[in-house]
Every structure is written in structure tokens, then in C-alpha cells.
Amino acid sequence: MAPERTSGDLRTAGIGRGLPVPVYVDGKEVQAFEGETVLAVLWASGDHTLHTTARTREPRGFFCGIGVCFDCLVTIDGIVNLRACLEPVRVGMKIKRQQDPGYTHAR
Amino acid sequence: MRTADICIIGGGLLGTATAYYAAKAGLKVVLVEERELASGTSGVAFGGVSLAIYSYASARVPKTYVELSKASLSLYQRAQQEIGPPLDLDAPGSIDPFYNEEDSARGLERCRGLQACGVPCEFIDYKQIKEIEPAVAPIAINAIYCPVDAHVTPMGVVWAFAKAARQMGAEILTNIRATSLISRGQRVVGVATSAGEIFASNVVCASGSGVPALAAGVGIQVPLDLARGQMFVTERIPPLLRTYVHNIKQTPSGTIVFGTTREPGVKDTTVTSVEGTHKMLKWASELIPALANVKLLRSWAGLRLLPPDGYPIIGRPEGVDGLLLAVMHRGVTLAPAVGGILTDLITDGKTALDISPYRLERFASSAVGAEAQETFYGT
Numbered sequence: 001m002a003p004e005r006t007s008g009d010l011r012t013a014g015i016g017r018g019l020p021v022p023v024y025v026d027g028k029e030v031q032a033f034e035g036e037t038v039l040a041v042l043w044a045s046g047d048h049t050l051h052t053t054a055r056t057r058e059p060r061g062f063f064c065g066i067g068v069c070f071d072c073l074v075t076i077d078g079i080v081n082l083r084a085c086l087e088p089v090r091v092g093m094k095i096k097r098q099q100d101p102g103y104t105h106a107r
Numbered sequence: 108m109r110t111a112d113i114c115i116i117g118g119g120l121l122g123t124a125t126a127y128y129a130a131k132a133g134l135k136v137v138l139v140e141e142r143e144l145a146s147g148t149s150g151v152a153f154g155g156v157s158l159a160i161y162s163y164a165s166a167r168v169p170k171t172y173v174e175l176s177k178a179s180l181s182l183y184q185r186a187q188q189e190i191g192p193p194l195d196l197d198a199p200g201s202i203d204p205f206y207n208e209e210d211s212a213r214g215l216e217r218c219r220g221l222q223a224c225g226v227p228c229e230f231i232d233y234k235q236i237k238e239i240e241p242a243v244a245p246i247a248i249n250a251i252y253c254p255v256d257a258h259v260t261p262m263g264v265v266w267a268f269a270k271a272a273r274q275m276g277a278e279i280l281t282n283i284r285a286t287s288l289i290s291r292g293q294r295v296v297g298v299a300t301s302a303g304e305i306f307a308s309n310v311v312c313a314s315g316s317g318v319p320a321l322a323a324g325v326g327i328q329v330p331l332d333l334a335r336g337q338m339f340v341t342e343r344i345p346p347l348l349r350t351y352v353h354n355i356k357q358t359p360s361g362t363i364v365f366g367t368t369r370e371p372g373v374k375d376t377t378v379t380s381v382e383g384t385h386k387m388l389k390w391a392s393e394l395i396p397a398l399a400n401v402k403l404l405r406s407w408a409g410l411r412l413l414p415p416d417g418y419p420i421i422g423r424p425e426g427v428d429g430l431l432l433a434v435m436h437r438g439v440t441l442a443p444a445v446g447g448i449l450t451d452l453i454t455d456g457k458t459a460l461d462i463s464p465y466r467l468e469r470f471a472s473s474a475v476g477a478e479a480q481e482t483f484y485g486t
Contacts, residue, residue, distance in 0.1 A: 054343060054360070054361065078400075079400045080342075080344050080345060080400075080401075081342050081343075081344070081402065100343065100361075
């Protein structure tokens with residue numbers, strides 16, 4: 001039987017979670033839970049594009065989930081290119097999906 | 108055995124720019140490079156093409172030197188039209204910051220001097236710096252802002268000049284070592300190389316640190332100090348810098364490239380050091396605090412060439428015919444001008460730009476070296 005999902009959220013229902021942790025994703029308040037990574041929060045939202053690439057603006061999601069592939073880069077509290085899979089959520093954290101800086105770098 | 112009108116030793120910016128202008132003038136050109144193109148100083152340099160930033164903190168920059176730099180910038184612009192990529196000249200302007208009253212006073216004097224030479228630069232205060240480049244911290248109290256200053260990727264420019272020269276018939280030979288100059292009496296007539304002799308009526312020594320030994324073989328002493336310089340590049344970040352701030356620039360791909368240390372007396376100039384890295388990261392992140400959160404990708408080190416008074420050695424040395432020298436510190440800025448000058452000297456016997464202050468013979472007199480004792484800004 002497929003696991004149940006909470007409404008509007010890809011988290012599996014019926015699993016014990018930590019305390020609620022409010023964070024901001026692209027300016028919108030989102031409820032995360034203590035112990036989750038930023039990647040888990042973004043993935044649970046259903047929008048799997050974490051950033052777009054520098055040259056061709058193609059969407060990228062996560063690949064390895066353990067800090068190796070660098071394909072889950074996001075901006076957190078103004079710092080660019082952080083691996084979402086390695087960052088635990090903190091109260092009030094401001095997470096942004098990145099359009100990678102690249103060859104269209106405008107002056 | 109090869110013969111040519113001009114044999115150039117050195118496949119860096121000075122060598123390939125000279126090959127380009129000589130081939131364009133219809134000369135038969137052979138260039139020999141010991142390793143690969145841009146494998147020396149040109150492959151490690153920052154890439155500033157600047158009318159306003161000088162490595163030495165001297166208050167006065169000689170008019171002839173400014174004229175050389177201006178001529179070079181114009182030639183770069185023309186070459187970019189003629190050659191196209193990878194000659195990637197970009198002119199976002201430059202900011203040369205000063206951190207204390209004493210530096211500022213000298214900076215103001217330099218700025219006035221540059222303006223008198225027709226350089227469109229301004230002496231600005233921190234408020235104006237902030238308007239142009241918001242990322243700069245108030246440790247910069249004043250700066251010279253030069254809106255026409257440009258930069259290039261030196262390695263790309265070397266390849267661009269080499270390719271264009273080849274298309275005009277120049278022979279560009281790599282992995283061939285020039286072992287000595289061949290002379291007949293008081294005349295240099297060619298170059299002995301690891302792949303045989305090349306005879307040429309003009310031989311250009313543009314191989315940087317290799318020049319003194321080659322020239323010494325025909326009795327010409329070329330004084331040249333060597334130092335190590337360390338350079339750094341970060342990950343790609345969103346647009347942060349529009350101009351280049353002394354030796355800190357953002358490339359079109361979004362990386363930040365910066366440097367450089369100046370370490371005389373270091374034997375191995377190809378390795379970086381923890382101390383040098385720490386010093387440069389500290390300076391860069393104090394001047395541009397946003398860099399503190401940016402990840403360093405890579406660093407490298409290379410040679411910095413320093414003629415004892417800081418100024419170039421260009422042209423024909425006295426006492427030997429057939430030999431031309433091109434040895435200098437700001438080779439990236441000056442390469443097209445020097446290439447044009449050497450070509451003029453060969454084809455016309457004279458050149459429009461005044462290069463008399465840059466003769467080798469100036470070192471025979473005393474009063475040399477005072478300028479070189481002064482410190483570099485920011486490093």
C-alpha cells in the first residue's frame with residue numbers, strides 16, 4: 001500500500017516529527033520540522049527544481065542527497081551555493097531557489 | 108634550417124602580440140616557445156589593461172609610460188575588432204583604492220598627473236566609491252576611478268594573437284627551447300634551438316625570466332628581479348562587482364579572480380603558500396566584505412618580472428645589432444603597444460611612441476631602484 005501523504009505536502013503521514021520550525025522559501029513562510037534538512041523541506045513542497053544552471057538555465061534537483069554531487073545548491077540567508085542536503089533547518093531561515101550566476105552576467 | 112625576417116623567443120603575450128603585428132606588416136615570422144603558449148607569466152597574470160593602476164605606489168607616472176598604456180588599450184580595441192574571441196577585452200572601468208591619508212595624497216597626485224596626460228580618471232571619496240561599487244567597504248577612504256580601464260583573460264588573448272598570426276603566415280612553434288643566440292661579430296643572426304638553428308635578421312627576446320641568460324650570451328646584461336605572485340579564484344556568485352577593484356575582478360562567468368602577492372626571493376614560484384593565501388583572503392574580504400562568505404575554488408602561483416626601476420625594457424640594446432628586447436612587469440597592459448613598436452623598429456627603423464626612457468642602457472647609470480623599493484597597493 002502506498003504511504004499516505006499529508007495534504008499539500010509530500011511528507012509521509014503517521015511518522016513522528018520534531019517541533020515545527022517556521023522557515024521562508026522564496027519569501028513565503030513554510031512549516032518545516034526540527035531535524036529536517038533544507039533539501040527535505042524543498043522536496044516535500046513538490047517543486048523539485050532547486051536551482052537553474054548557469055549556461056543553459058536548465059532545472060536541477062538533488063542527485064545524491066549526501067553532500068557529494070553539488071546539484072542541490074541554494075541560497076540561505078544571503079549566502080549562495082550552499083548544499084541544501086547538508087543544511088539543517090533553523091527558525092526563520094530564508095531559503096531561496098537559485099538562478100545560477102553565469103554567462104549572462106550583466107553589468 | 109629555418110630562415111625568417113623575425114624570430115621571436117617566447118610564446119606569451121609579448122611574443123604572440125609581436126608575432127601578430129609583425130605578420131600583419133608582411134614580415135616572415137617564426138616564434139619559438141619552450142613549453143606551451145602562455146605557460147609562463149601570461150598564463151598566471153590577473154589581466155588588467157589599465158591606464159590608472161600601476162604596481163608601484165609612486166605618485167608620478169611618466170607621461171611616456173601613460174602614452175604606452177593608452178596606445179596599448181587602443182590597439183587592444185582594434186585587435187578585438189580584427190580578431191574577435193577569445194580576445195575578450197572588456198572595459199568596465201577600475202577603482203584603485205587608498206587606505207590612509209598618505210596613500211591618498213600620493214593617489215591624488217598620481218590622478219592629477221594622469222589627467223594631465225589625458226587619462227579620463229577621477230579622484231573620488233568613499234561616498235562616490237560606494238555609488239560605483241557598493242560592495243567596497245569604508246576601509247577605502249579614497250580611490251582613483253578610471254571608467255575606461257579594461258581587462259582581458261591573458262591566456263585567451265595569447266591564443267587569439269597566435270591564431271591570427273598563424274593565419275597570416277607566422278610559424279608558431281611550441282615545445283622548442285631557444286638555447287642561445289647565434290651571433291656573427293657584433294650582430295645577432297639567429298637562434299639556436301632544441302630543433303635546430305633559425306636564422307633571422309631580427310631576434311626578439313620576449314621570454315620573460317629567460318631573457319637575461321640569452322642576452323648574456325651575446326654580452327648584454329639585462330637586470331631583472333623575480334618574485335612570486337599568488338592568485339585566487341572563487342566559485343561563481345551573482346553579480347557583485349561591476350568594475351575591477353585594484354586586482355579584484357568578477358569574470359563574465361561569475362567567479363571572482365584576485366591577487367596578488369609579491370614575494371621576492373622565493374625559489375619555487377609554481378606553488379602557493381598558506382601564509383600568502385591567508386594574507387590575500389584577509390585583504391580581499393576586508394575590502395569587499397561580501398567575499399567572506401564566498402568559497403575559494405583554487406589558487407595558483409607564478410612569476411612576476413620586475414626590471415629594477417619598475418619600468419619596461421623595450422627595443423634594441425646598444426652594442427649588438429639584430430637584437431630586440433621586450434621585458435617588463437605590466438606585459439598584459441603593454442603587449443600590443445610593444446608588439447607594434449618592435450614591428451615599427453624593424454620595418455621603419457623608428458617608432459612614433461617615445462621609448463627612449465625604456466632603453467636598457469638606463470641601467471648603466473646610477474640612481475636606479477628607488478622606485479622599486481616602494482610598496483604595492485593592497486598587497
